[in-house]
Amino acid sequence: MMLAEAAAEANIPYIMSGASNDSIETAARVAPKNAWYQLYAARDGQISEDMIRRVGDAGLDALVLTVDVPVRPRRERNIRNGFANIRGAWLKAALSLKPAILMESLTHPGWIVEYVRHGGTPNLENWSPYARAGAGIDDVVDLVGANTPAHAQTWKDLEKYRRLFPRNLVVKGIMDPRDAIRAAEIGCDGVIVSNHGARQLDQAPASLDVLPAVKAAVGDRMTVMLDSGVRRGADILIAMCLGAQFVFFGRPTLYGAVVGGLPGVKKAIDIFRTEIDTVMGQIGCPSLDQLGPDFLWREDWPRNA
Numbered sequence: 001m002m003l004a005e006a007a008a009e010a011n012i013p014y015i016m017s018g019a020s021n022d023s024i025e026t027a028a029r030v031a032p033k034n035a036w037y038q039l040y041a042a043r044d045g046q047i048s049e050d051m052i053r054r055v056g057d058a059g060l061d062a063l064v065l066t067v068d069v070p071v072r073p074r075r076e077r078n079i080r081n082g083f084a085n086i087r088g089a090w091l092k093a094a095l096s097l098k099p100a101i102l103m104e105s106l107t108h109p110g111w112i113v114e115y116v117r118h119g120g121t122p123n124l125e126n127w128s129p130y131a132r133a134g135a136g137i138d139d140v141v142d143l144v145g146a147n148t149p150a151h152a153q154t155w156k157d158l159e160k161y162r163r164l165f166p167r168n169l170v171v172k173g174i175m176d177p178r179d180a181i182r183a184a185e186i187g188c189d190g191v192i193v194s195n196h197g198a199r200q201l202d203q204a205p206a207s208l209d210v211l212p213a214v215k216a217a218v219g220d221r222m223t224v225m226l227d228s229g230v231r232r233g234a235d236i237l238i239a240m241c242l243g244a245q246f247v248f249f250g251r252p253t254l255y256g257a258v259v260g261g262l263p264g265v266k267k268a269i270d271i272f273r274t275e276i277d278t279v280m281g282q283i284g285c286p287s288l289d290q291l292g293p294d295f296l297w298r299e300d301w302p303r304n305a
Helices: 002-010 024-030 045-058 076-080 090-096 099-106 109-117 137-147 155-164 177-186 207-218 233-241 251-283
Strands: 014-016 035-039 062-066 168-174 190-193 223-226
Touching: 002 014, 002 024, 002 035, 002 251, 014 024, 024 035, 024 045, 035 045, 035 168, 045 155, 062 155, 099 109, 155 168, 155 177, 168 177, 177 190, 177 207, 190 207, 207 223, 207 233, 233 251
Parallel strands: 014 035, 035 062, 062 168, 168 190, 190 223
Antiparallel strands: none
16 A cells, blocks of 8 residues: 555556555555556456456446466475465464575564464455455465466457446567557557566566557557566656556555555655656656657667777
8 A cells, every 4th residue: 555655646647556465445545646557367256357347336437467487387486485375374474484584574573573463374356255254365266376466368258348448458578569459459548568577577578679569560459558567767768758658666665665665655756757867868858758669769770899
């Protein structure tokens, strides 16, 4: 909810993860005009349809269907760092961690205090209603694991979601111009070019490399956005020069939340704003709507001998 509140104050969109600790309904109360919901479709179609209903009932303006994780990846870095399959009580989780990470926790006792104060391991509130009565966090995690990813999802599912959700429908994870065209034909309002932070498929191209082809394919038929690997204000401007109309970043605000809570999230957003202003001045561009390929280096320009 820190992310939602900071986004509302900055008047920028916030995409709430389907695996978030809090609920669609809470996000709608905190950021009614700024929160979007990211749907991780369930293998049980009734769960997906009910989540879409809840998004509509809560009044959120956009539903973001994520298609960039069709099967569960290994995420080898998580395995190396000891963050694979950790759930349940804090002690159980701590014993699963590598010594360096456990020591980091022990040197920050405030983390443990906050953990206890908030009642232990956070629940997955958007999935809790679909678990059995009296289910604990382990049961909810098992439910999510049994239902996601929805690897049998097809274009017919997207057509159904289009019928069910009358507001803005966005497809996140598009990495092929032909898929963007098909999404436009179905009536989607936007696509997010994304390789899910490059932590699903090692050989996937960078989102930025795919962006120009997607933009060229759909033109102004839908809003073209970008996500993955954005760490500086300059990254946002480069993407906009290549055709992106929205650019999303996640990790920087999470780092801000870890370091400083809500003020830390706001600080991260302020850093991006300052960097954008600075770079705009450096490249001599007075307005975002004037950005374009001419502000980027071209390979056909002569180089110094």
